[in-house]
Amino acid sequence: MTDYPHMLAPLDLGFTTLKNRVLMGSMHTGLEETKDWNRVAEFYAERARGEVGLMVTGGIGPNLEGSVLPGAAMMVTQDDIDNHSIVTRRVHDAGGKIAMQILHAGRYAYGPKCVAPSPVKSPISPFPPAELDEDGIEKQISDIVATAQRAQEAGYDGVEIMGSEGYFLNQFLVTHTNKRTDRWGGSYENRMRLPIEVVRRTREAVGTDFIIIYRLSMIDLVPNGSTHDEVVQLAKEIEKAGATIINTGIGWHEARIPTIATSVPRAAFAWVTKKLMGQVSIPVITSNRINTPEVAEEVLSTGCADMVSMARPMLADAHFVRKAMEGKANHIAPCIACNQACLDHTFSGKLSSCLVNPRACSETELVVEPASTKKSIAVVGAGPAGLSAAMTAAERGHSVTIIDRSDEIGGQLNMAKQVPGKEEFWGLVDWYRTMVADMGIDVRLNTEATTEMLQGFDEVIIATGVLPRDPAIPGQDGANVHSYIDVLKKRATPGKRVAVVGAGGIGFDVSEYLVHEGESPTENLPDWMVEWGVSDPAEHRGGLSPEGPKPEAPARAVTLLQRKAEKHGRRLGKTTGWIHRAALKMKNVEFVGGVNYERIDEKGLHVSFGEARENPTLIEADDIILCAGQVPDRSLADALSDAGIVHHIIGGADVASELDAKRAIDQGTRLAATL
Structure with a gap:
């Protein structure tokens, strides 16, 4: 008996059967571009060994x-075929399907040779596309079929x-990008x-016993996008053309x-897919912010889809499905949808990985x-760096002791989880707690580590974290001044007018915390949509x-200040x-940059501007919150x-760099892998 009967049920496609209803969605990891085909x-x-039903590669x-x-x-080329054959053989040997x-990419292609239905430049690319003529369109169809x-x-x-996310085929569908008057435009x-x-000719070319998934944009979220009736009409025609499955x-x-960011509610768009259910007879997949077996089961059991797509959760834990099958869902490393090591890397031209799991995309390079x-290893500090080091060391068979002065593990994650839109951090801390206990790691909380205490260990790892940087503003010792720690640990309750000193990641988080009151929109889908x-x-x-957008009125009037004369964030x-x-702008937060912090008094924060310290200004505030950076805590x-x-x-x-959990976890894992 399983807790996830719908998620783990096989899916019969006629000519083949998928072992369960989980698709590992496509991700642009950059792996294929390394040309290290073993990697x-x-x-x-590794994901096939984790029992995922079907995988989709990054975009080719x-x-x-x-x-x-x-x-x-x-x-x-034939070389491309030979290289990809290495991948498919390995996956099939592991019992998977891919x-x-x-x-x-159409007009999204980042290059001067990009093409599109009409010469309408994308706002996210500097290259204007060339409008295709009839021969050009035929070439694109033929090339896709040949691929x-x-x-x-x-x-x-x-x-x-790929027919969604605003890529080439999607660009033909809407008048936003298709201005043509020939047989490829207009109606x-x-x-x-x-x-x-494209689908019809692909099916003719590959025969009947081959999966064709069509990724269909079910909600464009751009001006002049498709209507629901048009989505249904296209889906029906795509089915007739020979698609096996429609993906969302x-x-x-x-x-x-x-x-897909962490502030988006879980399964926020499953209702969109559900509207298509029953309109076509082939399986339909739903997508976006499905990151636990419980969410997947709920989506499937309520008839939102026949299958769920989870991409980044398979970076966080390659064995997501297997752990769910084994009744160990609480052992699944959670995707917190932070984007920091996956999408941020992709759009920066770096190889993708995962904040929670640094081994993602480095399975052959970071070996545990x-x-x-x-x-015997002592780890001082139970934040993300210390926990990752402790767990990796324990996985390798070392005897590990964690020592922390706090009364709970998680370090600064326990402050991050208080911020509206970062609720996923609760699950991350819970997962650490589960794994530390399961691995038999000795955890000593409410304990101040000393040199004497650490002398008997073979290895000592210092992960004591950071301390708030002192901005040295005259008057900062007043009763109306608080550190971000005081606010996020609920030791201080600021008034209705607040000045936040420092516009880094912490300043943004604290501002988000201050403008919200009551239930977070991330926990309430209708509120989030409004x-x-x-x-x-x-x-x-x-x-x-x-x-x-119609956000609720802000709980406080917040001014977010920074020394740098540049765009906030x-x-x-x-x-x-x-x-x-x-x-923050929707909540009327005022962004002020290029300031010098002159002094604080009972009226608020006095600032000036520029090197000449001109234009002295009072930022009236009931309270001032210091988020002016951090320094390493190296006393021990x-x-x-x-x-x-x-x-x-x-x-x-x-x-001490903006509480960089990605770097901390990666560093802790890599160190412990070598001890």
């Missing part, structure tokens, strides 16, 4: 003009044809001609509504093996409310910074050095 194969094979270009970037992976995503044939020759079980029947033709795409890349010599202006595409084209995550800025490390005790320093104690 690529091991990444997918059908030709040069359709590739997302210069040098991006394509499937155009499809290759064919991704034509599918090569994927079949390489041993893939199927292909996913909706003409605009949907291209995706139908949510939002174009240029949409100004978050769709049993230690040849078992040691806040961001998301509507039913059956009522409003593209799923955009004509009223736009410039150093926030590449794919999430805009969300944080937009969220210094004492150990003085005592001649060899030790390792990781996390914030090593480098």
Whole structure:
């Protein structure tokens, strides 16, 4: 008997059967571009060993003009076929199934040769696309079909044809990007001609016993996007053209509504897929912010879809499905949808990984093996750096003791989880607690580590974290001044007018915390939809409310200040910074930059501007919150050095950089893998 009967039920496709209802969705990891095909194969094979029903690769270009970037992976030569064969053989040997995503980027292609239905430049690319003529359209169709044939020759079980997220086929569907007046434009029947033709000719080329997934944009979230009736009409025609499965795409890349970030409610768009259920007879997959077996089971059992797509959760834990099968769901490393090591890396041209699981995409490079010599290891600090080091060391067979002065594990994660939109951090701390107990790690809380206490250990790891940086503002010792720690640990309750000193990640988080009161919109889907202006595409084209975003009134008037004369949040995550800025602006947070902090008194914060300290200004405030950065807490490390005790320093104690959990966890894991 299983707790997840719908998620773990097989899915009969006629010519083949999927072992369960979980699809590992496509992700642009950058692995294929490394050309280290053993590394690529091991990444997918590890997920196959984790019992996922079907995997989809990152997007593979059908030709040069359709590739997302210069040098991006394509499937155009015999060498490409041979290289991909290494992947498919490894996956099949591991008992898995895998499809290759064919991704034509259209006007999103980051290169001067990009093409599109009309010469309408994308707001996220500097390159204006060339408008295709009839011969050009025929070339794109032929190249996509040929790519599918090569994927079949390489041993893939199927292909996913990317028709959503604002990519090439999606661009033909809407008048926002298709201004044509020939048979490929104008009426909706003409605009949907291209995706139908691509699927029809692909099915003719690959035969009947080959999976064709069509990724269909079910809510565009851009002006002049598709209506629900158009989505249904296209889905029916795609089924007739020969698709095996329809997958859900949510939002174009240029949409100004978050769709997968941690502040988006879980399964936030499952209702969109549910509207298509019963309209077609082939299986339908739903997607976006499904990150636990419980959420997946709920989505399936309530008839929202026949199958669920989970992409980033398979980075966080390759054995997600297997652990659910074994009744160990609480052992699944949770995807917190932070984007920091996956999407942020992708859009920065780096190889993807995972904040929670640094081994993701590094399975052949970051190997955790049993230690040849078992040691006793002390880890001082139970934040993300210390916990990752302790768990990796314990996994290798070492005897591990964690010492922390706090009364709970998690370190600064326990403050992050208080911020509206970061509720996933509760689950991350819970997972650490479960794993530490399961691994038999000795945890000593409410304990101040000393040099004497640490002398008997073979290895000592210092993960003592950070201390707030002192901004040295005259008057900061007043009763109306608090550190971010006081606020997030609820030791201080600021008044209705607040000045926040420092606009880094912590300043943004504290501001978000201050403007909200009551239930977080992330925990209430209808409220979240109203806040961001998301509507039913059956009522409003593209799923955009004509009223736009309508957030609740802010709980406080907040001014967010920084010394740098630059855009606030410039150093926030590449794919999430805009969300944080937009969220605060919707709450009327005032951004003030280029300031000097002159003094604080009972009236508020006095500032001036520029090197000449001009334009003295009073920021009237009941309370001032200091978020002016951090410094490493190295007092214990210094004492150990003085005592001649060899030790390792990781996390914030090593480098205090915006509470960088990604770097801390990676550093802790890599260190412990070598001890």
